[in-house]
Amino acid sequence: MSKKSKISYKLGLPPAIARKVEKTGQTRGAEQDTIYQNRVNRNNTVIIPLSSWKLGIAPDKGFENGYIVIAHPEEYFSDTPPSASRSLPKDLTIGENLLVYYETRLQWNSYNPSQYKDWQSATSRKSPLGGQYVARVPNTTSKDDSLIRQGYIDSNSGGQGAGIRVYEYASSEEIKATRYQLSFLAWRTEGIMDIARDEGIENPDECKQKIDKECEDLGIADLQLLEKNRIIDSQKRAICPLCLKPILAQELASRVEQAEGRNVPDLTVTTANLFHIRELRAGEYNHCSYNLGWGHHHCNAAARDWGIERTLLWMEEILRNNGRTIELMEN
Numbered sequence: 001m002s003k004k005s006k007i008s009y010k011l012g013l014p015p016a017i018a019r020k021v022e023k024t025g026q027t028r029g030a031e032q033d034t035i036y037q038n039r040v041n042r043n044n045t046v047i048i049p050l051s052s053w054k055l056g057i058a059p060d061k062g063f064e065n066g067y068i069v070i071a072h073p074e075e076y077f078s079d080t081p082p083s084a085s086r087s088l089p090k091d092l093t094i095g096e097n098l099l100v101y102y103e104t105r106l107q108w109n110s111y112n113p114s115q116y117k118d119w120q121s122a123t124s125r126k127s128p129l130g131g132q133y134v135a136r137v138p139n140t141t142s143k144d145d146s147l148i149r150q151g152y153i154d155s156n157s158g159g160q161g162a163g164i165r166v167y168e169y170a171s172s173e174e175i176k177a178t179r180y181q182l183s184f185l186a187w188r189t190e191g192i193m194d195i196a197r198d199e200g201i202e203n204p205d206e207c208k209q210k211i212d213k214e215c216e217d218l219g220i221a222d223l224q225l226l227e228k229n230r231i232i233d234s235q236k237r238a239i240c241p242l243c244l245k246p247i248l249a250q251e252l253a254s255r256v257e258q259a260e261g262r263n264v265p266d267l268t269v270t271t272a273n274l275f276h277i278r279e280l281r282a283g284e285y286n287h288c289s290y291n292l293g294w295g296h297h298h299c300n301a302a303a304r305d306w307g308i309e310r311t312l313l314w315m316e317e318i319l320r321n322n323g324r325t326i327e328l329m330e331n
């Protein structure tokens with residue numbers, strides 16, 4: 001076990017920034033018509049598609065709150081008359097760590113759960129799962145085909161959604177380390193001391209020193225590595241990993257939700273949000289220290305799916321196509 005931290009990662013931070021750091025431990029928002037939970041801790045039960053499970057993607061230490069493998073009905077029922085497929089991995093058991101997931105009308109009609117004895121929609125994220133399947137089938141234009149939502153929809157199951165996307169997972173240890181590191185970076189944004197004093201913090205310098213010390217103890221204060229990973233610049237300022245401009249504390253304090261949230265962003269305010277250097281993608285666990293920085297809302301939106309390198313190539317192409325010349329600077 002790691003030793004207990006003596007101070008909070010929030011120490012001395014203006015409340016709006018402290019809240020932003022805290023939220024980095026949570027997953028992104030999810031709509032009700034998906035099987036994912038909306039903004040919950042990153043160490044929650046993970047949902048693993050069967051195809052990914054077969055590739056063996058579990059982290060070394062496993063998942064703190066378990067996992068649920070989901071198989072499409074076509075993958076699960078491969079025999080006629082329908083019964084469990086013989087090609088399923090031996091370590092998967094329906095209702096224990098495996099559920100059948102219905103997400104299309106065709107699946108629902110072809111393999112309707114009512115035709116299987118005692119099949120119920122699942123309710124628990126821990127084994128036994130309380131059922132064999134979960135369904136999120138969108139409605140169609142036909143009057144008879146209404147939305148189908150079964151499993152993990154109410155307070156019995158602790159809210160909607162079966163679990164989190166596997167690549168959003170982070171252990172509680174990692175969630176803690178990354179929060180301290182993001183606090184460490186927040187103290188390196190432009191104007192942070194002034195904002196902290198405005199908020200009534202008497203000794204912001206002292207708070208910063210304490211966070212620095214804590215991060216050194218945790219082994220997450222390597223300035224060279226942070227610079228190499230585009231998280232700070234040579235003057236030790238927190239920068240946006242895409243455009244490389246220093247982040248203003250004010251941008252960090254701005255309370256506009258990320259693009260995937262439901263609030264409509266106010267485009268007149270520049271905001272900075274959590275930025276993953278190596279983007280979140282299937283088969284990797286990229287919510288980890290030295291891979292997170294603070295980046296502009298718009299830069300984040302551009303780079304989120306592709307990562308930095310591919311986004312830069314894309315931007316180069318756009319500029320060239322628009323008749324702008326690009327000269328690479330010699331270092």
Ligand SMILES: [Zn+2]
Nearest residue numbers: 240243296299
């Ligand atoms: Zn930027």
